[in-house]
Amino acid sequence: MEIPAELEARIDQEITHFPISKRSAALPLLHLIQEHFGYLEDEAIEWIAQKLGLQPINILELVTFYPMLRREPAGKHHIRVCRTLSCAMAGSYELLDTFCKHARIDRQHNGHGAHSLKSEDGKYSIEFVECLASCGFGPVCMIDDDFYESVTQEEVPQLLEKYQ
Amino acid sequence: MSAPTELLNVQIDGVWYQFKKGTRVIEACAQAGKFIPHYCYHPKLSSPGNCRMCLIEMGMPKTGPDRKPELGADGKPVISWIPRPQISCAQDITEGMGVRTDSSLVRECRHGVMEFLLINHPLDCPICDQAGECHLQEYSVEYGTAGSRFLEEKVKKPKRVELGPRVTLDDERCILCSRCIRFMKEIAHDDVLGFASRGSHTYLTAHPGKRLDSNYSLNTVDICPVGALTSTDFRFKMRVWFLKETKSICTSCATGCNTIVGSRENVIYRQTPRENDAVNSAWMCDYGRLNIHYVNSPDRLKFPQVREAQGLANVSWKTALAKAGEELKQFQRNSVAVVASAKMTNEELWLTKKLIDSLGTVYHDVVPRAGQADQLLMSADRNPNTLGAQLFGITSEYPGSKLREMTEKIASGEIRAVVALGEDLTQIGLAESDLKKLTALIVVGILPNETTRNASVLLPACAFSEKRGTMINIKGRLQRLNHATLAPGEARDDWEIIRDLLQQLTGSNGIYLIDDVFKEIAETIPEMTGLSFGRIGDHGVQLVEESEDAQPVAMTV
Numbered sequence: 001m002e003i004p005a006e007l008e009a010r011i012d013q014e015i016t017h018f019p020i021s022k023r024s025a026a027l028p029l030l031h032l033i034q035e036h037f038g039y040l041e042d043e044a045i046e047w048i049a050q051k052l053g054l055q056p057i058n059i060l061e062l063v064t065f066y067p068m069l070r071r072e073p074a075g076k077h078h079i080r081v082c083r084t085l086s087c088a089m090a091g092s093y094e095l096l097d098t099f100c101k102h103a104r105i106d107r108q109h110n111g112h113g114a115h116s117l118k119s120e121d122g123k124y125s126i127e128f129v130e131c132l133a134s135c136g137f138g139p140v141c142m143i144d145d146d147f148y149e150s151v152t153q154e155e156v157p158q159l160l161e162k163y164q
Numbered sequence: 165m166s167a168p169t170e171l172l173n174v175q176i177d178g179v180w181y182q183f184k185k186g187t188r189v190i191e192a193c194a195q196a197g198k199f200i201p202h203y204c205y206h207p208k209l210s211s212p213g214n215c216r217m218c219l220i221e222m223g224m225p226k227t228g229p230d231r232k233p234e235l236g237a238d239g240k241p242v243i244s245w246i247p248r249p250q251i252s253c254a255q256d257i258t259e260g261m262g263v264r265t266d267s268s269l270v271r272e273c274r275h276g277v278m279e280f281l282l283i284n285h286p287l288d289c290p291i292c293d294q295a296g297e298c299h300l301q302e303y304s305v306e307y308g309t310a311g312s313r314f315l316e317e318k319v320k321k322p323k324r325v326e327l328g329p330r331v332t333l334d335d336e337r338c339i340l341c342s343r344c345i346r347f348m349k350e351i352a353h354d355d356v357l358g359f360a361s362r363g364s365h366t367y368l369t370a371h372p373g374k375r376l377d378s379n380y381s382l383n384t385v386d387i388c389p390v391g392a393l394t395s396t397d398f399r400f401k402m403r404v405w406f407l408k409e410t411k412s413i414c415t416s417c418a419t420g421c422n423t424i425v426g427s428r429e430n431v432i433y434r435q436t437p438r439e440n441d442a443v444n445s446a447w448m449c450d451y452g453r454l455n456i457h458y459v460n461s462p463d464r465l466k467f468p469q470v471r472e473a474q475g476l477a478n479v480s481w482k483t484a485l486a487k488a489g490e491e492l493k494q495f496q497r498n499s500v501a502v503v504a505s506a507k508m509t510n511e512e513l514w515l516t517k518k519l520i521d522s523l524g525t526v527y528h529d530v531v532p533r534a535g536q537a538d539q540l541l542m543s544a545d546r547n548p549n550t551l552g553a554q555l556f557g558i559t560s561e562y563p564g565s566k567l568r569e570m571t572e573k574i575a576s577g578e579i580r581a582v583v584a585l586g587e588d589l590t591q592i593g594l595a596e597s598d599l600k601k602l603t604a605l606i607v608v609g610i611l612p613n614e615t616t617r618n619a620s621v622l623l624p625a626c627a628f629s630e631k632r633g634t635m636i637n638i639k640g641r642l643q644r645l646n647h648a649t650l651a652p653g654e655a656r657d658d659w660e661i662i663r664d665l666l667q668q669l670t671g672s673n674g675i676y677l678i679d680d681v682f683k684e685i686a687e688t689i690p691e692m693t694g695l696s697f698g699r700i701g702d703h704g705v706q707l708v709e710e711s712e713d714a715q716p717v718a719m720t721v
Contacts, residue, residue, distance in 0.1 A: 042372055056371040057358035064360040 001043045007036055011051065022052045026062055030069055039070040067129070075118050075125030077163040079103070080142040084131040090138030091153075092128070098153040099126055099141075102160055124160070173240075175262040180240060189252035189263060190218050198265040201274060201303050203281075203389045204341035205253035208446050209350055213254035215281075215341050217303070219273040222250040225260030233260055249273045274307040282308065284319045285390075286336045293398065294391030296405040300339065321367045327357070328376030330396050330450055331385060335367040338392035344368070344384035351447065352380040352540070368392065380540060382450045386436055395434070397454055402426075402433045410648035411438060411702050413635065415507060415628040416452035417535070418545035420637030422703070423448065425456075425629050425648040432456045432629055432649060440703050443641060449542050458627070459649070463612055465624035466653025476622060481654065481664075488621040489668025491604035492523065495581045500604075501527035501570050504558050505586035506547030508658065509633025509645060511681040513549070513556045515662040516585060520558070522669045527579060531587045532564035543638050551636040555689065567592050574598055581605070583665070586625070586658070588613040608661050624655035631657050632678055634700060636707060643704035644697060 003011075011029055018024040029048050034040050040063055042056075049056040063069045081087075081096045100107050103124035105117050118125040134140045137149035143163055151159070170185040176196045183192045188211065190200045203215035225233035225241035233241040243262035249269060264270060281300065289295045321335035340359065345368070349355040356370045356378075370376050376384070385393045407426035414421040414435065421444035426434045435456050437448035468484035469476040479487075492500065500523050504516050520528045530553045533546035553559045560566070571593045573579040581604035582589065589599060590613070599605060599618040607619035610627050629648040636642050651657070663675055675681055679697055686692045691707045699705065 045371075055355040056374065057356055057369075060360055060369075060371050061358045061362070065362040 001037070001041060001047065003033075003047065004036075007032065015052070023054060023058070026052060026054070026059055027066075030059070030062065030066075034069060039073045041071070067127075070116065072116065072118075074116060076123050077125075077144055079124060079126040080129040080132070081126065082130070082132045082134075082138065082140045083128040084135070086135040087132075087138035087140055092139040092141075094153060095139045095141065095151055095156075096126060096128065098156045099124075099160075102156050124163075172257050172259045172261075174257050174260075175240070175243060177263070177265055183257055185257075187257050189220070189222070189255050189257055189261070192257050193220070193252060193263060193265055200252050200265060201299075201307060202253055203299055203339055204343060206343050206346075206387055209343060209346045209387075211254040212342055212346070213251045215339065216251060216277045217274065217281075218252045219249040219277065220252045220270055221264035221267050222246050222252075222255075223262035223264075224258070225262075271307075274303075275309070278303060278308040279313070281339050282312070283314050284321075284336065285339070286318070286334075288337070291400075292337065292391040293394045293400065293404070294337075294388070296403060298391060299389040319365055321365070322369075325369070326396070327370050327393070328378075328381050330454070331376050331381050332394050332396045332399060333368060334392050334394070335369075337390050338368050339390055340366055340368070341389060343387045343389070344393055347380075347384055347387060348376070348378065351383070352378045354378045354380075357384075379449045379451055379538065379542065380447060382453055383437070383447045386446075398434045402428055407433060408648070410629070410646050411644075412629065412646050412648060413548070413637075413643045414448055414452040414455075415548040415635070415645070416449075416455045416546065418543040418548060418550055418638035419444065419541050420548055420635060420641065420643050420704075421448040421452060421541060422643070423453075425646075427629070427648050430649045432459050438702075442703065442706070443637065443639075443643075444541055447541065449538075449540070451542070456629070458611060459629055461611060464627075464652045464655070465610055465612060465616060465622065466655055467624060468654065469619070469622040471620045476617075476619065481656070484621055484623060485664045485668055488604075488606045488623070488665055491581065491606065491620060492583070492665070492669060495523075495604070497524040498526060499579055500525050500581040500583070501574065501579045502558075502583045503567075503570070503585065503587050503589060503592070504528065504530050504553065506530040506532070506545075506550040506553045506559070506563060507586055507628075508549060508553070509631070509635055510549065510552045510556070510642075510685060511633050511678055512585075512658045512662055513552050513558050514681060514685050515659055515666060517556045517558055519583070519662060519666050519669070522666060523583075527566065527570045527573070528558060529566040529570065530559045530563050531567065531592055545638060548637070549635040551638070551640060552634075555636065555691070564592075571598075574602065577601060584608070584615050584619075585662070586610070588615045590614040606665070608658060610655070623661050624651075624653065625658040625661055626651045626655060630655075631659075632697070633659065634682065634697070637704075639706075640708040641704045641706050642692070642695070642700055644700050644702070 014028045015022055015025045033044050045059045046056045049059045079099055081092050083092045103119050105119045107117050116125050116127040132140050134149050139151055140149050141151055171182040172185055174181055174183055174192055176193055176198055181196050190205055193200050200218045202218040205211055223243035223245035226244040228234050236242045241260040323334050325333040327333045345357045348357050356374045356376055359366050360369045382395055385395045406428045410425045412423050412425045414423050422438040422440040424436050424438050435453050439446045467478040468481050470479050470484055470487045502520050535544055535546045537544035550563055575598045582602055584607045596614050604620045606621045607616050608623045608625045609616050610625055616622055630651040632647050633645045634642055659678055686695050
């Protein structure tokens with residue numbers, strides 16, 4: 001794992017925002033590194049711990065707590081389907097199943113509770129997330145950084161078409 | 165002089181008490197004789213307040229419009245009770261605080277917390293090492309229910325996780341109290357443990373690639389209130405309720421950690437730390453703790469032996485001692501040397517000094533054992549009683565400084581007889597051929613080695629758990645060893661062997677009890693005036709004022 005100079009400069013700058021306890025910079029650093037590398041390998045966890053004068057286990061505790069922090073690379077395009085109450089009632093489970101079908105993601109071995117799932121070709125990955133803050137227009141989802149409301153199962157193939 | 169500690173008034177279950185400022189509520193309750201059940205609280209660690217078992221009702225003095233406490237008919241403050249239960253472990257007492265430890269709300273809380281803690285617990289008590297000393301088990305009897313209302317599936321977690329070379333974890337039994345995490349962080353200063361996947365699947369783990377391999381790792385097993393952390397060494401060996409517990413001290417270094425030896429039918433199964441704030445707090449190192457298995461070794465020396473034409477032959481004690489006496493009488497003062505051990509008790513060393521004096525030799529010393537000291541408990545001096553050996557004049561300020569001269573004289577043939585007490589002479593630079601040159605080699609020992617194999621008289625003795633006696637630790641504290649197990653075969657207590665050797669030389673008689681040896685010491689050595697085995701007690705006696713910067717004794721080899 002090679003941390004580019006500009007990323008490290010950005011990280012060092014971020015740490016200065018927490019003058020009382022460097023430990024508080026752990027989450028921002030995790031986000032920065034995940035944004036850059038796409039996921040957090042063990043080496044990244046150790047690197048952050050060292051940077052903040054902590055033990056790796058202190059960082060691992062955070063990584064395993066927050067679902068948005070990944071220890072495995074996601075697919076080329078990452079789909080997030082909201083399953084908080086109003087979206088769930090509006091059909092987010094069916095939506096996730098449909099995405100999986102069209103994106104060729106095998107979810108036979110995993111229940112609906114499984115974390116992140118990936119297609120065999122690595123093109124798509126999908127996960128359930130909690131509220132995306134558009135409860136009046138469920139089910140909602142995000143593909144990469146794009147936000148979609150009132151998504152119907154019929155729309156799914158066209159949506160995926162946009163992300164190649 | 166510092167100001168006297170402020171005392172605060174606290175009402176516990178309707179009775180007013182005074183406690184020192186800074187006392188945690190749970191501790192104040194304990195001092196008032198009210199036990200509060202708890203899991204995560206440990207007196208030597210910080211209080212995270214995460215197990216919720218120590219919930220109590222708490223109140224603060226009611227204040228009037230003048231901001232002064234309202235007083236009741238009894239002249240004591242009227243307490244205004246907080247409607248929600250509070251944890252008692254993470255809060256210090258305050259003036260006028262009220263506590264209810266046994267109200268119906270408190271009982272209901274304990275009941276509820278127990279029910280939650282048991283939801284995912286495997287209830288595998290029949291095969292759990294902690295059974296019999298498990299707080300979950302204990303409080304289930306007192307605060308739990310016989311039946312379960314839980315209909316769902318229990319959460320599955322990792323089992324048989326080797327956290328380190330000496331600790332095995334069963335994550336399903338863990339109640340997430342975090343004592344082990346805090347111990348490793350706050351006491352052992354090796355922050356390797358943590359909780360991963362916080363939520364309903366939280367589990368204890370070390371960071372991938374890191375191991376719980378600190379020399380203090382087994383203390384986490386001691387403080388684990390349930391059977392989650394188990395000692396790989398003790399695991400599945402013995403039900404704890406069969407263990408006879410004998411208070412003793414660890415003899416693996418000069419710190420002399422206070423211990424409990426757990427034995428059954430003459431076999432030692434484990435050694436655990438015993439709290440003594442003057443010595444080891446509530447901890448001990450893994451090295452000392454596990455250094456017990458040699459006691460159970462099948463190779464232990466069991467019978468007195470003398471050298472005959474074909475080699476060593478078993479004989480009676482009477483014959484062996486007579487032979488030893490006969491041999492020793494042949495030698496002039498400095499043609500005999502005594503190699504004693506700083507692992508011997510004071511009583512043994514005292515008699516050894518008498519033996520040395522009656523032989524009239526200047527060649528006597530102990531064998532130093534130097535190691536690396538750590539910042540916690542382990543001393544650089546790996547002998548448990550160097551100070552005793554110095555006090556009784558077996559060795560000098562520099563233990564082992566005479567050994568070189570002695571070994572040279574043994575090798576050159578000038579010294580023709582050696583009394584080796586608990587030490588292997590090949591460890592101090594002598595070759596087996598040097599030992600063969602000796603006319604007499606009288607050996608007191610417990611396990612076979614080059615020296616015992618070349619003995620002219622071999623006298624089998626006792627291991628630390630098989631005898632009574634006293635030792636002086638590095639800080640000048642006199643402490644007691646107690647008798648936990650019996651010596652194998654015909655092996656005898658070391659002090660009796662040395663007394664008998666002395667009798668062979670001087671013909672004197674009259675010591676039948678080790679207590680009498682100690683009495684003699686107490687009458688002669690000013691530092692020990694007025695002491696007896698009873699007065700030393702379970703926590704020892706400080707012989708010299710302890711100085712903050714006490715340096716380990718100098719070591720030379």
